[in-house]
Amino acid sequence: MADPSRVVLEIRNLTLRFPTYGGAVHAVNGASIRVDAGERVGIVGESGSAKSVTSLMAMRLLPEGRFEVAGGSVALCGRDILAASEKEMVNIRGRDVAMIFQEPLTALNPTRRIGRQMLEVIRLHRGLSGRAARDLAIRLLGDMRIADPEQVFGRYPFELSGGMRQRVLIGLAFSCEPKLIVADEATTALDVTVQRQVLHLLRAKANSLGTAILFITHDLAVASQFCDRLYVMYAGAVVEEGPTAEVLGAPAHPYTQALLDALPERAAPGERLRSIAGSVPDLTAELSGCAFAPRCAQASAVCERRPALIPTGSDGHRAACWLAAKAVQ
Numbered sequence: 001m002a003d004p005s006r007v008v009l010e011i012r013n014l015t016l017r018f019p020t021y022g023g024a025v026h027a028v029n030g031a032s033i034r035v036d037a038g039e040r041v042g043i044v045g046e047s048g049s050a051k052s053v054t055s056l057m058a059m060r061l062l063p064e065g066r067f068e069v070a071g072g073s074v075a076l077c078g079r080d081i082l083a084a085s086e087k088e089m090v091n092i093r094g095r096d097v098a099m100i101f102q103e104p105l106t107a108l109n110p111t112r113r114i115g116r117q118m119l120e121v122i123r124l125h126r127g128l129s130g131r132a133a134r135d136l137a138i139r140l141l142g143d144m145r146i147a148d149p150e151q152v153f154g155r156y157p158f159e160l161s162g163g164m165r166q167r168v169l170i171g172l173a174f175s176c177e178p179k180l181i182v183a184d185e186a187t188t189a190l191d192v193t194v195q196r197q198v199l200h201l202l203r204a205k206a207n208s209l210g211t212a213i214l215f216i217t218h219d220l221a222v223a224s225q226f227c228d229r230l231y232v233m234y235a236g237a238v239v240e241e242g243p244t245a246e247v248l249g250a251p252a253h254p255y256t257q258a259l260l261d262a263l264p265e266r267a268a269p270g271e272r273l274r275s276i277a278g279s280v281p282d283l284t285a286e287l288s289g290c291a292f293a294p295r296c297a298q299a300s301a302v303c304e305r306r307p308a309l310i311p312t313g314s315d316g317h318r319a320a321c322w323l324a325a326k327a328v329q
């Protein structure tokens, strides 16, 4: 059982849909995700598995009125995010939680210099202005190993490389010393070497402040290096969770196994890259049974009933699969 005082984010049994003209899209189907203080927690899964939608709800950043929460709860530092007013959310976003997105250009205003944008955020979230705000901005850039902060201050976003822009935004995300940073494919657009540097800086800064990170990626190799614990999502639900080494080293769910089998380094030389056969389920129909069963070579009649997450190993390693249930009997 987790120590409640150390829980930063607790998403419990979240069920969320998007009403559309073509019917409701059942995007999140009973997902539970917990992040403790200072932890790096990954969410992995194919495109459309609801990694982004679920993590955006940690900050309630989905457009109001466009979604319906059909069940479950979201608590950030003990606060009920689903019941908070928009005014409270603005405070919470600036103080307890910050977000880093995939494309830093969209998070920066292209027509304004980096320094002015940084000072604005620092004024808003830290109440600092003048010299104090500038000193903090320069320190944050220095922490992100930006060699000449003064010069970067005077530049426009397009004058910086992608890696540099992302470092500016990571520095800025830490400006309010949040308890949690949500990073959604934050390094996906960067080349491998830059990605490694940026992840190193992110980890170092988070460690020094005790900041937890919810790290969303479709890249299992990156997740394996960066995350302490993982949640594997499929069709809006968690199908496997546990310490990274356990989930990737001894996967208990056929979906996690299939994701690992599809990794390029598992392919024999000369063999074509494999992808998982079949496609993700149609989310306009409500899910019944195991959502992965139609693509699973080991599916049987029992999979018509939806399996719950059950322990398959030590340290909170759990999988939602009838096979895993048999294995521990």
Ligand SMILES: Nc1ncnc2c1ncn2[C@@H]1O[C@H](COP(=O)(O)OP(=O)(O)OP(=O)(O)O)[C@@H](O)[C@H]1O
Residues within 6 Å of the ligand: 018, 020, 025, 027, 045, 046, 047, 048, 049, 050, 051, 052, 053, 054, 066, 218, 283
């Ligand atoms: N505003 C919306 N209206 C309708 N459906 C939506 C909306 N936003 C997301 N969805 C649907 O919700 C599901 C989950 O989307 P989400 O973006 O969370 O997936 P993801 O796991 O982040 O995928 P990716 O790896 O491509 O980023 C998808 O089927 C998507 O089409």
Ligand SMILES: [Mg+2]
Residues within 6 Å of the ligand: 051, 052, 053, 184
């Ligand atoms: Mg996404």
